[in-house]
Amino acid sequence: MVRKPGYLDTEEVLELPAPYHRRLTEWQRRHFPELDHLVARWSEHYRHEPFRLIAKLGPLKSASIEVGKLAGRPKFSRAADMDDEMLVQSAKIIKAQCSTELGSIQQHRGSLNKAQDPKQQFDVLRVMAEEFRHAYQMMFVLASDDWSKVGQDIAAETMDQLLGMETGQHVLDAFNLYFDSFVDNCTFTAVIDRVGKYQLEMQTVFSYAPMARSMGPMLAEEAFHMASGVNALRKWAHAAARGEGNVSIASLQKHVNKWVPRGLEMFGDERGGKSAVEFGFKDMLNGVAQRQYYDELKVEVVDTLNWEILRAREPRIAREEAPAIADEILRSGGAKHGVRPEDLIALPSEKFYRRRGVYEFQKFDVRGRAMAELGEYLAHLRAVLPDAYVSGPDFKTYIGNLKAKSEGGEVHEAGLPFYG
Ligand SMILES: [Fe+2]
Ligand SMILES: [Fe+2]
Incomplete structure (x- = not known):
């Protein structure tokens, strides 16, 4: 059977048209020259297949639109088949996504040399490389289609705008904050890349097929980003609880306080998101996704760190009982097992x-x-x-x-x- 383009159920690996590829690699040489070091030393650190700067399109989860006013209709394989508003809105989303990827590389680089642990530093290098691939992927989605129906060359314009941006000029607030120390690199991947995971998961339904097909391969990489951040925070928390290491619990808490509010705001206004769902761009309203994210931060970041702290003091405490013990200490203000509230990490209020x-x-x-x-x-x-x-x-x-x-x-x- 001959399949129409856009309904592919195969994996595809593709390169950007030459002029775009060249411009992105020029950007990389200026903003991320350490990529060469990562590529050269990759196999010393990971068994995972080596990094390649390519766009990866995964299979479509569903050939028909899953949510919104067009549910049941086939997904759009060409931008020109969408109505003007949908086309403009989807281009905006792709551009914003691309901006976050490039922005985070600039942020990470600002404090890359402040790492004390070579493995943690190399992990951040890998995160940066994969964010660069994500930017490449988003540019690929724009550059491999014709968006000129609304009278603009969106791919070229996006390229011009994004490649000139510095920290402070990006689309979303979280990508305009400087990293002040290596604690920021790791708190960011634990807290902010987790928002990325939510956005990508929601967008696996995207009614424009090339965008939907981009999500799976990006999500696979996102899991490493979050894990590398949480692992670094765990190590620091455990050491601090034993009176060792160079990152205090107070410092970890302050960094969590810095990033959680920005993470919550990346979902957009909690009362909004209706039109994105209507257009079939994502499957959850902003407030619903934000709530799930906030609950996940409690479990995956805060409870995990508090378990590290508690078991450093009292090795008999099991993973399952740790959250209740930590919550009780934080609520009562009193000590348990010699652990005081200020020895633990608390999730800042969503307000x-x-x-x-x-x-x-x-x-x-x-x-x-x-x-x-x-x-x-x-x-x-x-x-x-x-x-x-x-x-x-x-x-x-x-x-x-x-x-x-x-x-x-x-x-x-x-x-x-x-x-x-
Ligand atoms: Fe990314
Ligand atoms: Fe990421």
């Missing part, structure tokens, strides 16, 4: 330090209690966020926006990366 969505620019502390007084609130933020972050541009922009908002003024977007 804490938000600048988008239902809690935007409201003053809540890490535990979700409303704070009336501005000065007190700012002092709280300075105490619970990492010092190096508080002295950086993003925090300054937040305070400016918070004050502007309370006076009914304009809110400015991400902070300036360089005042030149």
Whole structure:
């Protein structure tokens, strides 16, 4: 049987058209020259097949659209077959995705040399390489189709815009924050790459087939990103609980506080997401996905770290009983097995330090209690966020926006990366 394009159930490995391929590799040489080192030393670290800069299209889960107003109809194999609004919206999503991939490479690189452990550093290099492949993949989806129906060369424009972006200029806030230490590299992959996993999973239903087919291969890589981050945090937490290592529990907590609010906001406004579901781009509303993500952070990050801490002090504590013991210590404020609340990691409230969505620019502390007084609130933020972050541009922009908002003024977007 002859299959129409876009209904393929095979794996395909493809390269970008030469001019795009060249421009992306030029970007890589400037922003990520360490890739060569990774490729050369790969087999010393992993048995997994070596890294290759290619687009990978997996099989379609379903040939017909799974959700939304077009459910049951065949998925679109060509962008031109979508109506104008769908076409523009899907191009926007692909571009935003591409922007996050490139943005995270720039962030990781900022503190790559601050690692104390060569294996952890190499893992981050692999994460960066795979994010670069994801950017390549998203460019491939744009560049291998004709989007000109709405009168623009979307692939070329996206390439021009994205390749010129620096930290501070990306589409999503989480990708505009500097990494201040190697703790950021690892907290980021544990917390922010987890949002990536949610987005990719939701988009496996994407009604535009090349995008849906991109998700499986990207998801397979995402699992490593999250695991490498969580493993590093576990090691640090375990060492800190034994009075060893160079990362304190307080520092880990501050980094978790820095990233969780940004992770929550990557889902978009918790009341929104309807049109993306209607168009069959994803299968969950923002609020539903965000809630699942928040619950997963508790289990996969917080409970895991607290188990490491508890068993470092009391080896007889089993994995299953650890969360209840940790929660009890945090709730009661008292010690158990010699572990005090400040020896553990707590998940910050979903209301804490938000600048988008239902809690935007409201003053809540890490535990979700409303704070009336501005000065007190700012002092709280300075105490619970990492010092190096508080002295950086993003925090300054937040305070400016918070004050502007309370006076009914304009809110400015991400902070300036360089005042030149
Ligand atoms: Fe990625
Ligand atoms: Fe990732």
